């Protein structure tokens with residue numbers, strides 16, 4: 405099913421003083437069978453948007469459509485959606501099988517067919533034999549597998565997932581991501597997942613919708629957001645980086661002794677996001693063929709396993725650069741920064 409979100413606006417709050425716009429003109433389309441992530445920091449409006457799509461909250465204006473047909477007048481239970489939440493929300497008084505079969509019971513599916521589908525799904529989420537178990541006896545990862553099986557049991561029109569793995573240990577998350585992607589592919593179900601983990605969004609999505617302050621700031625394939633981020637926040641969300649405030653003049657960003665290309669950026673205050681992987685010190689940078697960005701003074705260094713991290717002083721700000729050999733504090737060192745990991749944006753003055 406194609407899921408369309410068109411010009412959604414929503415203001416929330418209990419009194420005039422607390423009313424604030426939470427969603428502002430949000431529009432995007434998730435094609436039939438695609439996996440889309442809603443990415444944004446806390447308070448961006450991700451969960452609120454999921455609730456609007458589910459029909460739990462009603463928007464002030466705009467429309468939600470499934471396969472081109474508006475569903476704004478439909479209550480949540482008639483939207484045929486499957487849900488997975490961070491806090492799992494299994495029915496505690498039911499067994500694993502009863503939980504998975506519940507949406508089928510609600511849909512009026514006969515007992516024998518319900519049992520067969522529940523059994524099949526329990527096996528597909530690698531919990532064969534767990535059917536009669538009370539859900540309170542499950543580990544966090546097992547409970548989330550049951551929640552996934554339950555969410556797809558009644559072949560929903562779309563699957564909505566709200567931070568489904570953030571309550572799990574990192575060691576479990578990768579397994580769960582693979583399982584979810586496999587089920588998504590096998591069922592061919594359209595999926596929309598809320599996450600604040602940019603790398604999770606990169607790994608899992610066909611499309612990412614970046615939300616900030618209730619607005620869509622960028623929409624596109626993971627590669628597009630990674631290689632050509634539209635805002636400094638998006639550039640900075642994909643892992644270790646330094647953020648430097650400076651100014652652009654004649655398409656050059658400068659701060660302290662550091663200068664970087666800023667093609668197309670107008671003159672004025674600006675911010676540069678510099679990914680650690682794009683930076684090298686001294687001879688390492690020359691050998692990698694990166695352009696020299698200038699000199700900076702070593703403030704301190706830390707050991708980070710694969711490399712040392714040199715913390716350099718740039719006009720009172722910190723530029724972190726991985727290095728095989730740590731120079732001493734106070735030493736001035738040439739810094740090399742590859743253009744592919746360096747993004748400059750105008751900053752309102």
Ligand SMILES: Nc1ncnc2c1ncn2[C@@H]1O[C@H](COP(=O)(O)OP(=O)(O)OP(=O)(O)O)[C@@H](O)[C@H]1O
Pocket residue numbers: 416417418426444445446447448449450451452453600
């Ligand atoms: N019922 C409400 N009344 C007033 N403000 C609300 C209400 N629900 C949410 N908000 C506000 O709307 C904004 C967006 O909230 P939302 O929960 O959608 O963000 P989020 O991106 O999902 O964040 P998180 O990752 O922390 O869950 C927040 O500033 C929140 O305080």
